[in-house]
Amino acid sequence: MVSFLRFLINGISLGSVYAIIALGYTMVYGIAKMLNFAHGDIIMVGAYISFCAISYLDLPPLLAVLLAMAVCTALGIVIEGLAYKPLRQAPKLAVLITAIGVSYFLQNSALLIWSSNPKVFPSIFGSSALQLFGGALSITSEAIVTICANIVIMIALTLFTSRTKTGKAMRAVSEDKGAAQLMGIDVNRTISLTFAIGSALAAVAGVLLCSTYHTLMPTTGSMPGIKAFTAAVFGGIGSIPGAMIGGLLLGVIEILGKAYISTELGDALVFGVLIIVLLFKPAGLLGKPVSEKV
């Protein structure tokens, strides 16, 4: 029972990281209708920036995270402006290929700057752990921070999109770009802003991911990126609560599947569940079914 709880908490903690990454995918998809495959690599950049800030500049962790967020925000806006904006009217496939190109560009640039040697990310939340059941169950501070950060981000984003003017503009753009523009919404600015928010979240996710698993390489972001993309699709791409549910479920299924079924089948289970969900609910758990006008 205790070991089940331990796996569950590990699963929720891993799922929270997936959820924060999935938010970036889902927001960008909802508004710009494009899959930003470079998102996973922005996570990696965010992690490297905070690693450098902590290890080389001796900045306190909080400042390092803020710095990483600032750099990633700028990076997200620049990438959007240089690589995606000119392709706004281009076929979706062209944008998709460009996103893959950007992903490789970021990975290889990181390889040049930071080399392929893996770096060990420092523990930034201290090594204290919450002991339950007389020490039989310990929850690491990383897990607590990750789960809390996930909840805070989720509430903040939901309030932002439903209450603020900019948030409403985002929703308008996601529903109908043309109509939004006619209503006086600056579509390009809104899309840039979405990229900025998504990239800042990626930086947070990068720091959380690396402070839990401690290893940082130029390819660190790719697999969590793909899993988070899966989570976004799982929950219903374009839906913010969907990203959260998808991420959490994915993390829990992955860990419990490994623990109770087979470590060899962990990833196969994750993607197997995705296939089954999509067979029955093609729009994902919380996605809105889109009716195509013919």
Next chain:
Amino acid sequence: MKKTICILLAVVMVIGMLAGCGSSKTETAQSAPAGSSDAPAAAAASDTASAGSEAPAAPLKIAVIGPFTGAAALYGNACRYGAQVAADEINALGGMQIELLCEDDEHDPEKSVNAYNTVLDQGAQMIAGTTTTSPCLAVSAQAFEDRVFMLTPSASSNKVPEGKDNMYQVCFEDPAMGVFSAQIIAENALGTKVAVIYNNADDYSTGIYQNFKTKSAELGLEIVSETTFTDDTTDFSVQVAAAKDAGADLVFLPIYYTPASMILQTAKTMDYAPIFFGVDGMDGILDMEGFDASLAEGVILLTPFSAFSEDARTVDFVAKYQAADPSGSAPNQFAADAYDAIYALYNASVAAGITGDTPYDEACELLIAQFATLQYSGLTGEMTWTSDGRVSKMPAAYVIKDGSYVAFGE
């Protein structure tokens, strides 16, 4: 409009490609000064040696193929700079000169075959490579057809030399590693209940594990937990918990050091402190930037090479390697194996009378004949080779103490 899109796309793709090649190109450019700084000395030495008696002979062209970029870049670069140190030393001797042809394969079998074709076009006579196992299997099949001699520093799968008379290894084979590990654990009574965590997506890891399992059964070691992971795994809590819950007092890790570092970290958060026993893939863990060496305290590993050794030749190699590698890190066993590979090829070539003008197929037959009797004492031990390409040398066990390697049992 469509045209502009096409142009834009093309530009983006070109940028992407430049990013891909950029790394290898720049690194080659970086390594060039290291080589060229020695070149005048080498040239001067050969001038005094030959004293204008004969025209400078064509250098022996040895290809080094490995992943210089991508996820396995660490190993490829270690081999490249290790080989560079050996080549620089040999060239400074003033006899036959060596030219290294380094080609990146990104740890991808297809790209490795392309790299192989490229170096053959450039006139390579023999290959010190490839670094990693899967590409090596692909390239060696082709090289067997073409009759090009290959000596891999580090592709350790027993499938690598199988059925190919021109494919030799400097490193131990995976089965040998597994067998040695089981013997050391049993002889020293290091543990009675053993847990194994291995990478089932990796030939190296699975190969060692299977032989370890067979030998353990013979020696009466009880394996209480077997869990796996893949290259993309970030969370090891399940694997470590399985070992802990099974009451294992020794965890055998036939894996590379990056996942090993995560396992050590996870074990610490779980207050689980068994003996961790690694193989040669564990070598390098202390060089990870930011790694807390206290995590690795007491870890036992098998490796033919220790950069901490006080042996004069090793000390000299470490200094030269740190100068050659732009990242300035200490050499790992891949670097030492590549260094030995270049020397072994050089010694065999000199003994067989191979010059820079010998075609690769002729060189191949001459080298096969030489390697049957070749004895070479290198950084990674005394080596001889069997006719099926396998090396025989002794591994050494080390324990990590206070952030350095101490010979096991001292």
